[in-house]
Every structure is written in C-alpha cells, then in structure tokens.
Amino acid sequence: MSEFTPTIGIEVHVEIKSKSKLFSSSANTYGMATNTAVNVIDLGYPGTLPTVNKEIVRQGVRTAHILNCDITRRMHFDRKNYFYPDNPKNYQITQNRTPIGRNGYVEIEVDGVKKKIEIEELHIEEDTCKSAHRGNVSLLDFNRAGIPLIEIVTKPCIKNGKEAMAYLTKLKELLFYANISDCKMEEGSMRCEPNISISKDNNFGTKVEVKNVSSIHNVGLAIDYEIKRQEEMLNNGEIIKEETRRFDDKQGKTILMRVKETGNDYRYFIEPDIPYLDLSDEFINDSLKSLPLLPDELREKYSKVGLNSLQIEKLINNRSLNDYFLGLLKYKTNYVTAVNLLLSDVSSYLNKHNKVITDTNLSYEKLVNVIEALESGDLSNKNVKDLIDSLMETNKTLEELKKEFNIENITDDSFIKEIISKVIENNTDSVNDYKNGHDRALKYLMGQVMKETKGAVNPKMASDMLCEALNK
Amino acid sequence: MDKLSREEVLHVAHLARISLTEEEIEKFRVQLKVLMDDIDKIKEVKDFDDEMMYTPINENTRLRDDVVGEMLSAKVATINAPKKNGSFIEVPVMINE
DSSP, X not given: OOSOEEEEEEEEEEEOOOSBOSSSSSBOOSSOOTTOSOOTTTTTOTTOOOOEEHHHHHHHHHHHHHTTOEEOSEEOOEEEEOOOTTOTTSEEEEOSSSOSEEXXXXXXXXXXXXXXXXXXXXXXXXXXXXXXXXXXXXXXXXXXXXXXXXXXXXXXXXXXXXXHHHHHHHHHHHHHHTTSOOOOGGGTSEEEEEEEEEESSSSOOOOEEEEOBOSHHHHHHHHHHHHHHHHHHHXXXXXXXXXXXXXXXXXXXXXXXXXXXXXXXXXXXXXTTSOOXXXXXXXXXXXXXXXXXXXXXHHHHHHHTTOOHHHHHHHHTSHHHXXXXXXXXXXXXXXXXXXXXXXXXXXXXXXXXXXXXXXXXXXXXXXXXXXHHHHHTSSOHXXXXXXXXXXXXXXXXXXXXXXXXXXXXXXXXXXXXXXXHXXXXXXXXXXXXXXXXXXXXXXXXXXXXXXXXXXOBOHHHHHHHXXXXXXX | OOOOOHHHHHHHHHHTTOOOOHHHHXXXXXXXXXXXXXXXXXXXXXXXXXXXXXXXXXXXXXXXOSOOOOOOOHHHHTTTOSOEETTEEEEEOOTTO
C-alpha cells in the first residue's frame, strides 16, 4: 500500500446538441467543408454582438438537473482573456462567476460500493476554432468556433483511475440519454481532462493536468500512470511543478506540454455585450419537460418487466434498440422473449447490414406475432433465423412469410412419436443421464429430435412428447 | 515617481504576445503605473460592485430562437486573413499544442 493519497478532479467538456451555435446563428454541425459554418460573429469581427441561443440555456438547465445541481437563477457571462490564434476576439465567452449549475453529484458504483462523485459546478461556454499543425504553420478552421460547450467540473473527490472511469461512463450515459450531447470522444464532442495530485497528509499536493485523452479507458490509464510517476518523483526528493501534460496512448505515459498560466492571467471580467439572464420557474419547468427516461429509470422499469441485469445493460448500451424496446412496452407480450430476439437475431441482422432498427420494417405488431408464434411452438428459433431478413426488409405479415417459406411445422403425432422412439433407442446414455436428474440431457435429446426432423417439427409439441416418453 | 517593475511589464507583454524594446519597457513602467493608480481610485468608490459597472439596463437578455441563419462561403470567410492555405486560415505554428 502506498503512503501517498491521490486526489483527482476531472473537467469534462461536452459539445451541446442544438441547431445553431451558442452566440451566433451559424450551424452547430460536425463535418462541414472548412470555414463554411461561420459568420462574422464567429470570426470575431468588430461591431458584431453575441446573442444567446435559448436552446443552449435549456440544455444547461437540463444538464444541471440530471447532475443534481442547484440551478442558478441570475446569471451573466464572462470574458476569459488570452491571446491565441484559435480565438480572434482574444477572449472566450464563458461563465466564470455565475455557472448555470452548482453543487451536484453523480452516483457511481465500483466493486459493489456506491459513491457520490461531487460536481463543483457546470457552465456554458463557446468552443474555439480547430487548429491543425503542419510544420511551421498552423491551419485554422472556424467551423468549431462558437459551438456550444458545457464544462462539468468535479470536486477533487476521486481516488483512482477506476472511480474516474466509472464516473465518466455514467456521465456519458446520462448526457447521451438526455439528448444533451452525442458524447463521441473520437470526434471530440466529449473531452476529459483529469487533474491529479498526491499527498501524504491532508494538504493537497501540486496538481498536474492531463489533456488530450482520447477515451475513458485512457483516462483511467493516464491517472494510474500519473499517480505512479508523482510517487516516484516525491520518493526521489524531486519537486512536482504545476503543469499540463498530455497522454500518449502508444507509449502509455504522460508527456509534458507546458507550465500553466495562472487563473489571474485570464483577467476575467463580465461580458458587457450580454445583459443579465434571469431564469423563471416557467422556463426551467418547460426545459425539463422534454427530458426522456434516464438510464437508472430505465433499469428500474426493465427490471419490473422481468429482464435480467445483463439484458438491461446490453439494451441500454444500444440506444436505438433501447428506444425501440421502450415503444414495445405499450404492447402486451413476453418482453424477455422480445429482448432475446432483439439482442440476438435482430442485432446480428442490424450489424451485418450496418443498419439501425428504425431503418427496418420490423413493426411492433410483426414482432409481437413472432413472439406469440415462438411461444405456441408455431415457429422455431431456427425458423426465425431463416425468416429474419424478410421480417426486417419487407412489409409482409408473418403468416404471408410462413407460406412463402413453406414453414408448416409437422404436427403429425405418429411421425413425431416415431422419431422420438428412434432418438431414445440410439441415445441410451443420455436417457439414463436424464433419469438420474441431469436436465441438460433433455436439451441434448431434444436437439437430436430437431436434427432428425431438420427442425421441421413443432418444437413445443415435440418437447412435450419427448418428456412424456422419457417419464414413462 | 512610482513605476511598475520590469518583470511586471514583461509579464503583461507576454500575455498580450508582444515584444518590447528596452525603451518601451521603461516607458510602460511609468504609463501602466498611472493607469493602475486610476483603477485604484475607482476601487475607492463606496459600495462598489460589479453590477454597477456591468450594465445600466435592467432588462433580461433576449434569448435567440435556435434557428440556423445565413453563413459565409469559405472564400468570404477568409477574405481578410493575411495568409490562406486552401480554405484554411494560415498562422505561424501555435506553440505547445
């Protein structure tokens, strides 16, 4: 056990979903041609004025709410001044003194232990332009300038990489499900910057910030690496400097970027171009109305309809299937069978064809019919596999498809009996196993019956008859 | 006469990303000090708070509806840039990033 205690805080920037930018009416999109999603406000032209996008304020209210924060009622914006080519105004408009949310938390669970990760504050700010470096020059694309961001800052209450990863996973899930951000770390719409310090006593050590971490997994690696590096330095009698490092995932270590400018150097002052923003109860309630069910609420709901935790997690991990399944709950059917179908045959089809379920013709009515047919034995799992492409691609009903595919399960008693006798005769070991209480033997024998008939018998009927024959 | 220290002037110059000649450093040691004294005088106002300085308008800020408006072409967007590279604006390499 190390004699040092690590203290970790995390700043997360997420790009907020909206049609237009935070302070201008340019498009808030990703992937447009260079310098075409811009206007004079984004380029910082003299004489232009910022106007606040209502939807972003609503998104801020929603974020504060789902992260259990107090919502600030009277806010202003601030200018953070710095000279850098990524921002031609020479200041970024942000919220320094009146962040939209304060004092929240996200509950995580690590190794079966629940913990609240405390949120210090969250605020709205504009993104800077995107720069690419080529030798002696940097190339600037202003499409990103003015894209709305929310920055979420935790208190220094995280103890290790594992807790950090659990927090980020939960945060991402919440923001994604609340339709606040698409949280794509690879496209930069979610950026995580952990800061790490270690100390032997109750005083905080000098903190080091890590930037450019490209995945949640790497945040965990970067933190654990940084704790080890700082421990070694202190053990060698070296002094840790306040600095910014980046994580190099190929080398698996952090590398020095720069020694930090201090907060005072940003000379924050109130943005005089935007008057105060007062949020009314009506505005807040109205903003929260459109919040969909969040993951923990979904977990509870799904558990009530009989899904197990593995099925629930798989479903929540797949937003489009989850949303589809949520719609299915309006119908009366066997939800466990439904989710099994969605996670097996339907998912394989979607993956194979690179589609989402809303691109297909699998209506709820059709799915409910398939589930009923599976339960009554009119359809076997093998039949579903044969039919899946047509179920997904055509508007034909299950009945029409059964005719077309010649699926008419054999329900001829004497034929089935004959097959069962043959299977029992040829598999005396398995029959004895079954009689000695090994339930798996029944599955094996049933498999043999299906094999003999090439899956054409009504499975429920065959299974009942097999049990009857064995229990004689 | 009171002056700022050389280091203070150089620090401010660094934040503004400008270089100064020796003569300029000496000049700004005096001039910036005069400015700072003026600011100190403002700070002496009783019951001073940010809100007084911030806005004379009592009205709430007007929020804009989330609608996409007109945008520029890359050609127009970069028209005043000292240097271009395709549709990009080109600047000297940004250090430390």
